Amino acid sequence: MRNSEKIKAIGVRMREAREIAGLTQIKAAKELGYRNSSRLNKIECGTYSLNISVDIIVASAKLYDVSTDFLLLLSNDWERDAKLSQSRDIFNFLSETWASHHIRDINAIKELNNRVSVLSHSVQVYDEKIKDCNFAIKRFGELNPTFETEMLGGSRLLNAIHAAENAVFNAKALLRRFKADCKISGNSLQCEVFGGG
Numbered sequence: 001m002r003n004s005e006k007i008k009a010i011g012v013r014m015r016e017a018r019e020i021a022g023l024t025q026i027k028a029a030k031e032l033g034y035r036n037s038s039r040l041n042k043i044e045c046g047t048y049s050l051n052i053s054v055d056i057i058v059a060s061a062k063l064y065d066v067s068t069d070f071l072l073l074l075s076n077d078w079e080r081d082a083k084l085s086q087s088r089d090i091f092n093f094l095s096e097t098w099a100s101h102h103i104r105d106i107n108a109i110k111e112l113n114n115r116v117s118v119l120s121h122s123v124q125v126y127d128e129k130i131k132d133c134n135f136a137i138k139r140f141g142e143l144n145p146t147f148e149t150e151m152l153g154g155s156r157l158l159n160a161i162h163a164a165e166n167a168v169f170n171a172k173a174l175l176r177r178f179k180a181d182c183k184i185s186g187n188s189l190q191c192e193v194f195g196g197g
Contacts, residue, residue, distance in 0.1 A: 006073065009046075010071060013071050017061075017064035020064060021065060023063070057071050116175070126168050126171075130165045134161060137157070
């Protein structure tokens, strides 16, 4: 970076620091010992033809409560206190990490919801089909009263339908329990997603 570019960049940093501190250019100029804001304006615009003195950099850093490294382009961190800067960095890292984990968790819950919805729908379809089978078997039994005892496999067919009926009943109970557990857990998002809230 050429000297003129550095002076302009330092001027930009001086203006940023002043704005961070909430000072007008006139107020800051008086605090820095200038009679008016003309020289500070030239420094901030990068048009000041002389080198900016170390005293002005140090005084500005104190006035604006920023680090001299920030004003001299040695750091993008304007904090003077290393512990505050480190705390802010840790906070930002934790916030970003929490946000990415939160998004990951939301996506996992959505995927789980999709799977539970498919499962719930499938159980409902099986329940309806089992009811249709029971109705058909009952009607078949009315038309053929001895089919269960005299027809080969009749008893086994009835047992299979009753086993399927019990399996669907148990699956529905497990789904109800799962939805109730979501509601009890206090996770309103899960309750909404799984239809339990």
